[in-house]
Amino acid sequence: MSERWARALLGTYRWAGAAAYPLVGGYIAWRTSKGKEERSRRRERYGFPGAARPHGPLVWFHAASVGETLAVAPLVERIIGLGINVVLTTGTVTSAAVVRDRFSEGVIHQYVPLDLTPALNRFLTHWAPDLAIIAESEIWPMTILELGSRRIPQILVNGRMSDRSFESWKKRSYIAEALFENLSHVIAQSEIDGERFRTLGARPVTVSGNLKGDTEPLPVDDAALALIGGQIGKRPTWAAVSTHEGEEQVAVSVHRLLKQRHPDILTIIVPRHPKRADALEAEFAAMGLKVARRSRNDRILYDTDILLGDTIGEMGLYLRLTEIAFVGRSLTAEGGQNPLEPALLDTAVLAGRNVQNFRDAYQKLVDRGGARLVRDADMLAGAVNFLLTNPAKRREMIAAGRETVEAMRGALNLTLKALEPYVQPLIVKARLEQANGRRAR
Incomplete structure (x- = not known):
């Protein structure tokens, strides 16, 4: 041409x-x-x-x-x-x-x-x-x-x-x-x-x-954090954030596997597009799961399975409710989402292998031990379980993630x-x- x-x-x-x-x-x-x-x-x-x-x-x-x-x-x-x-x-x-x-x-x-x-x-x-x-x-x-x-x-x-x-x-x-x-x-x-x-x-x-390495930690409403954190109490938690279609089902599969070893586990699911929340809630309820939706200010009870983060601008809240986060658009979808935000909020980062859009950031995090890539639901469940049962290793991963972000500034x-x-x-x-x-x- x-x-x-x-x-x-x-x-x-x-x-x-x-x-x-x-x-x-x-x-x-x-x-x-x-x-x-x-x-x-x-x-x-x-x-x-x-x-x-x-x-x-x-x-x-x-x-x-x-x-x-x-x-x-x-x-x-x-x-x-x-x-x-x-x-x-x-x-x-x-x-x-x-x-x-x-x-x-x-x-x-x-x-x-x-x-x-x-x-x-x-x-x-x-x-x-x-x-x-x-x-x-x-x-x-x-x-x-x-x-x-x-x-x-x-x-x-x-x-x-x-x-x-x-x-x-x-x-x-x-x-x-x-x-x-x-x-x-x-x-x-x-x-x-x-x-x-x-x-x-x-x-x-x-x-x-990457300019995203120079951003400040995501903001949070301290009153909301105190309220929801109090409702969760000492329950073990993990989050699947910025999820795309199919990844919420992966998160539910992981939740069920984890519940066999952690009966009081709470899974936080934050879909990339909150407008999908009605359909997701109906799907989760049909599976027998108890769902609390953030948009309704539902109270998190002792037997709540899923906190559905269906609001805009509150990622800083959801990430502060856990120390383990799977970052979506990386298993059933391609490209990945920004892993630096959770790393900056003292969260161990997990993701699928389709993270081409954030290759450089993930490479640095993985090399330093601040992130781990998984290939499927079973491997994700194993990684979350390992981090839940090994607090010292979880803290090491969190520290490595924060150090990686600081080095990228x-x-x-x-x-x-x-x-x-x-x-x-x-x-x-x-x-x-x-x-x-x-x-x-």
């Missing part, structure tokens, strides 16, 4: 997207009916602004979901601290809730516009960002091309590229090069990620490490250093406008 052909294909994609724009209303309406869009803010997905643009330089941050939002939070706060305005876009209702809870009024939140030219033009014309910073693996062709055509610097931070994405892009290398040449800088999580971006034509590429400062050439002119611009404003008064 020639470079000219790749550009023609991207041009066709652009026009096809513009033609499809009037037809996406049904798709957004469907997402709204499923609770995946805020009904009152649907227009933001079409690029219509939900707020006025503040005066002065502005950086557009985009973080797809909760994990990416938490990862870039310290970076966003540093940029705001320099006197620069920030509009932060996310793509999910849950991440919007995290933004409301995590940030002060210094951040303007918007839902990310559709990757279609009319929506993007409307968004970019209103917000007129001086710089765009995109988190992790959000590669949207029209967004990249529109930013490039407006000569707005765009930087990928905490960049990662999964095995599957890399293989897919390699088959379309000319398209990748035509897109990635628009990126002003890629700041990658690991050497593997960095080399993949270079192979696909991105320049320059630097490696910072530093990505934030390296990212800020790489961003300096793009941010420094905005600092000067902000100070000049402030000075001019004072003189005008």
Whole structure:
């Protein structure tokens, strides 16, 4: 495939997207009916602004979901601290809730516009960002091309590229090069990620490490922790968190195996998508299990089998109720979820072997003894039982996990250093406008 052909294909994609724009209303309406869009803010997905643009330089941050939002939070706060305005876009209702809870009024939140030219033009014309910073693996062709055509610097931070994405892009290398040449800088999580971006034509590429290693421990409502912790008492616990379809059934299988040796075991299950909780509760009840749901503030009784964590923004609570956590999307699904959050909260980390999206973090944790990978339910049950019956080994694993996270810190400062050439002119611009404003008064 020639470079000219790749550009023609991207041009066709652009026009096809513009033609499809009037037809996406049904798709957004469907997402709204499923609770995946805020009904009152649907227009933001079409690029219509939900707020006025503040005066002065502005950086557009985009973080797809909760994990990416938490990862870039310290970076966003540093940029705001320099006197620069920030509009932060996310793509999910849950991440919007995290933004409301995590940030002060210094951040303007918007839902990310559709990757279609009319929506993007409307968004970019209103917000007129001086710089765009995109988190992790959000590669949207029209967004990249529109930013490039407006000569707005765009930087990928905490960049990662999964095995599957890399293989897919390699088959379309000319398209990748035509897109990635628009990126002003890629700041990658690991050497593997960095080399993949270079192979696909991105320049320059630097490696910072994982920003998630620089995040603070997840917050918790101390009153809720004291209340639920008191209800649990001295019962042994373990958690299966960020689970995807099929992994809750694995957790129940493990629970039944563990109950033979630990009759008063409490299993905490936190599905990645809380809207699945009704179906899960019905399934667990049909198995004869007694379920307490966090969303109903159900009391945990002596014979409660499962605490179903079906709330948003309380992972810090669930992880503080145990010292053993299986991190999902790793057995019946692929890619994995962030293991650094539980490790930072003094939790021994277990996961399946499909953790490609967090390969570097898991490799470091496993090498230091802070995490263990399992292949199936029986192996998971054996690992949980071992940790429950060997407190000294459990403490060793917890300590190794925390030490691993501490050793991974530093990505934030390296990212800020790489961003300096793009941010420094905005600092000067902000100070000049402030000075001019004072003189005008």
